[in-house]
Amino acid sequence: MDYYNNNQNETGTGGFQNDPFSSNTPFFPGDIDPLHNEEMPNGPKKRKPMSKKTKGTLKIVALCLVCALAGGLVANPLYSAITGSGSTTIYTGNRTPTQVDTASVNTEEELTMAEIYAKYVNSCVGITVDIVSTNIFGQTVTGAAAGSGFVITEDGYILTNYHVIDGASSIKVTFVDGTEYDATYIGGEEANDIAVIKIDATGLTPVVIGSSSDMLVGEEVTTIGNPLGELTFSQTSGIISALNRTVTMSDGRQMNMIQTDCAINSGNSGGPLFNNHGEVIGIVSAKYSSASSSSSSTSVEGLGFAIPMDDVADMVSQLVSNGYVSGQPILGVSVNRNEISQEAQAYGVPAGAEILVVTPGLCGEEAGLQAGDIVTQINDTTVSNGSDLINAVANYSPGDTVTLTVYRNGETLTLQVTLDESTPETEAQQEQAQQSYEEQQQQQSQTQQQGSSWPFGNYGY
Structure with a gap:
């Protein structure tokens, strides 16, 4: 008689096996009995049939x-x-791990987000600054701020936002490996919110600058920065939500921006915005937030903004080469960015830009402008507040002559001003005049507080 086996053996571990005699594999004399583990000289033993x-x-x-x-x-x-x-x-x-190639930079090919991070995290830096100021009591106060930046040359030039280092008494730069450097301020352009600083280092890995005008809404972008100044070298990704978005900043300036839904928070300012080829096409600058801090206010998420590189690339080159941006006009005054109060307008004071400081030796003083003047028009452009005047002046060039309509002590005047050029020298003059004004304001504030110490006020009795 022939017997057959299906070649599946008993596990002995509580598992199941198929009937070793139920398939069609033949047994022959001398084989091992799979159930009794003994030789079968005459073939396998017979067993009781299953029901x-x-x-x-x-x-x-x-x-x-x-x-x-x-x-x-x-x-x-x-x-x-x-x-x-x-x-x-x-x-x-058993998935094969992703391999990240950092051996070469080829911006013709698209990169994964992981590849962009691996290639350029060493080009990104965290920036911390100390800011020394004087409070209304004349006391020196030291504060700290944090932001981001990125290397643009092998010999240590770094690009960031102007507002990150504005007023800094010292600047420190930290790389992802923990290396820290003291940085020197080279130059900046406040109106476009860019600044260049430098560290004493060579052989650094600069980013690759791309063209923001080549970007399309919906394309992927990513940024590396230091949100909150603590979560160092964090990467967030998203898409371009809009291009050429006109954004009014908190100080009233209007800027052309790239809108993105990348997660952007305090501390991300000054970081690079990469496209999916690993090119920097923007400088992370701002996040939109609700106007009120009330818990009932609408929460705003996914509205971040970056300065297009095409708008500032030439300025950045000039900052590296000269320390300043040539061809930028200045009026030689400082203005109140707030609007004229409704109370003042009720007494006949017009809306406009209130001049707070006139810098000695510059074009504004030469044209006859005075502190307290209210500029209501520049050429044919109506001026409603200080930001309007700043934005309007930016449309002209040094050497251009503009006509200002000015309200002064109940009278309307017309003044001709030939605009000066913004240089390190004229900027220093402006800063000195502004500092003198702030010191005077602090002294006045102290005097007023001391004079009002009498519980019933100072009525001149």
Whole structure:
């Protein structure tokens, strides 16, 4: 008699096996009996036949297990199974890890977000500054601020936002490996919110500057920065939400911006905005927030803004080369960015830009402007506040002559002003005049507080 085996052996661990005699593989004399583990000189031993009920039960159990196994493996093609005792199965992944190539820079090919981070995290820096100021009591107060920046030359020039380092008495730069440098302020352009600083280092990895005008709404972008000044070298990603978005900053300046939904927070300012080729196409600058801090205010998320590189690339080159941006006009005055109060307008004072400081020796003084004047028009452009005047002047060039309509002590005057050029020398003059004005304001504030110490006020009795 011939017997047949299906080549599946008993596990001995609580598992199931198919009937070793139920398939069509023949046994021959001398084979090992699979059930009794002994040689079969005359062929396998006969056993008691199974009942039809038992056979049916075993076939159903085997079929269920095969279906379960097949279903699990089909549903998880990237997993391999490790079977323990009993019926418990643990699945482990066998996916090949992503390989990040940092050997070369090829901006013709698209990069993954991980590749961009690996290539350029060493080009990004955290910036911390100390700011020394004087409070209304004449006391010196030291504060700190944090932001981001990125390397633009191998010999240590770094680009950031002007507002990150504005008023800084000291600047420190930190790289991802923990290396820290003292930085020197080279120059900046406040109206466009850019500044260049430098560290004493060579052999650095600069970023690759791209063209912001080549970007499309919906394209992927990513940024690396230091949100909150603590979560150093964090990467966030998103898309371009809008291009050429006119944004009014908190100080009233209007700027052309790239809008993105990348997560941007305090501390991200000055960081690079990369396209998916690893090119910097913007400088992260601002985040839109609700006007009120009330808990009932509408929460604003996913509205971040970056300065387009095409708007400032030439300025950055001039800052590196000269320390200032040539061709920028100045009026030689400082203005109140706030609007004229409604109370003052009720007494006939017009809306306009109130002049607070006239810098000695510059064009504003030469034209006859005085502190307290209110500029209501520049050429044919109406001026409603200080920001209007600043934005209007930016449309002209040094040497241009403009006509200002000025309100002074109930009279309307017309003055001709030939605009000066912004240089390190004229900027220093402006800063000195502004500092003198602030010191005078602090002294006046102290005098007023001392004079009002009498509980009933100072009525001149």
